[in-house]
Amino acid sequence: MNRRTREFKDYYKILNVQENATAPEIKKAYRKLALENHPDRHPDNPQREENFKNITEAYGVLIDPVKRREYNFFRAATLSGQSADSGQFNYSQQDIFENMFRQGFSREMFEELNREFAKSGVRSGNPFFQSLLFGGALGGLTRILGMIPGPLGKIGHGIRIAQMVGSSFMAYNQMRQDQKKASPNVKDEPSHDILNSVTGILKKGVNALASSEKNPLDIHLSLTLPAVEAMKGTRKKISYKTGSETEQMVVRIPPNFPAEGKLRVPKKGNLKNGERGDLILTVKIRGPKNA
Numbered sequence: 001m002n003r004r005t006r007e008f009k010d011y012y013k014i015l016n017v018q019e020n021a022t023a024p025e026i027k028k029a030y031r032k033l034a035l036e037n038h039p040d041r042h043p044d045n046p047q048r049e050e051n052f053k054n055i056t057e058a059y060g061v062l063i064d065p066v067k068r069r070e071y072n073f074f075r076a077a078t079l080s081g082q083s084a085d086s087g088q089f090n091y092s093q094q095d096i097f098e099n100m101f102r103q104g105f106s107r108e109m110f111e112e113l114n115r116e117f118a119k120s121g122v123r124s125g126n127p128f129f130q131s132l133l134f135g136g137a138l139g140g141l142t143r144i145l146g147m148i149p150g151p152l153g154k155i156g157h158g159i160r161i162a163q164m165v166g167s168s169f170m171a172y173n174q175m176r177q178d179q180k181k182a183s184p185n186v187k188d189e190p191s192h193d194i195l196n197s198v199t200g201i202l203k204k205g206v207n208a209l210a211s212s213e214k215n216p217l218d219i220h221l222s223l224t225l226p227a228v229e230a231m232k233g234t235r236k237k238i239s240y241k242t243g244s245e246t247e248q249m250v251v252r253i254p255p256n257f258p259a260e261g262k263l264r265v266p267k268k269g270n271l272k273n274g275e276r277g278d279l280i281l282t283v284k285i286r287g288p289k290n291a
Contacts, residue, residue, distance in 0.1 A: 008078045011058035011071065019072075023063060027109060030059040034113055039132070040122035040254060043233075052132065053093065060096040063106065067091065067099075097133045114266040121235055121252035125264035125278070217277025219269040223251075224284040230257045238281070242270055251281060259285040 074089030117124035269277025
């Protein structure tokens with residue numbers, strides 16, 4: 001786990017809770033603020049995206065007894081004017097996000113938020129959380145992952161893919177160094193054989209993870225939009241069958257949505273033995289000439 005000296009954030013103030021707040025009080029405060037600060041509700045205010053990340057960071061610490069205890073020492077030391085290092089709380093924001101999903105203790109909260117987001121027609125599901133919370137950490141790897149067709153599956157698997165990408169490119173760099181030692185005059189350009197090998201590793205890994213996440217209860221639909229609507233964003237009413245029932249809902253397509261991009265609406269798929277799959281909507285874009 002990466003550790004570093006970090007800036008002080010007062011998580012209690014961020015969530016607007018007391019220092020002795022109970023877990024249910026922390027969950028209630030986070031749920032309220034998360035619903036208020038969803039970026040799609042404030043498209044003209046980019047600060048809402050940062051707000052959402054900060055309140056999620058605060059929730060991830062205060063809902064975890066171990067991190068909360070460590071943070072309380074760090075906070076007390078900072079507020080008393082002591083060195084920030086004396087608190088021994090050096091988790092980065094990405095450390096906190098990854099722990100939340102790897103450990104799974106926030107699953108119930110995020111499932112609840114997903115249902116609320118889906119009802120409101122704003123972005124929801126794994127793609128939303130993965131893009132917002134992990135997009136910045138993956139940096140240039142986000143673009144690479146976006147080029148690989150098919151769903152990435154659960155957030156935890158998305159993290160594993162990112163780790164696999166990093167490992168693959170470390171191997172690539174080592175191969176390039178070996179190439180240079182053998183041929184000092186070789187140009188510093190990618191070897192197509194090496195790149196093809198790395199790409200093959202990634203695709204196999206992604207396909208394996210994606211196939212392991214397929215749920216027979218999921219419903220897959222497609223929606224075709226004119227290019228101008230995909231660019232500006234829109235809301236569309238859809239109707240589909242779940243068994244003998246017909247369901248209707250309004251889905252929000254965010255601005256600049258990519259062709260063949262997917263929206264996942266949790267718990268809107270087929271129902272069987274008390275379990276329900278998701279609705280996965282593939283957005284196809286009709287070019288200007290055909291609009």
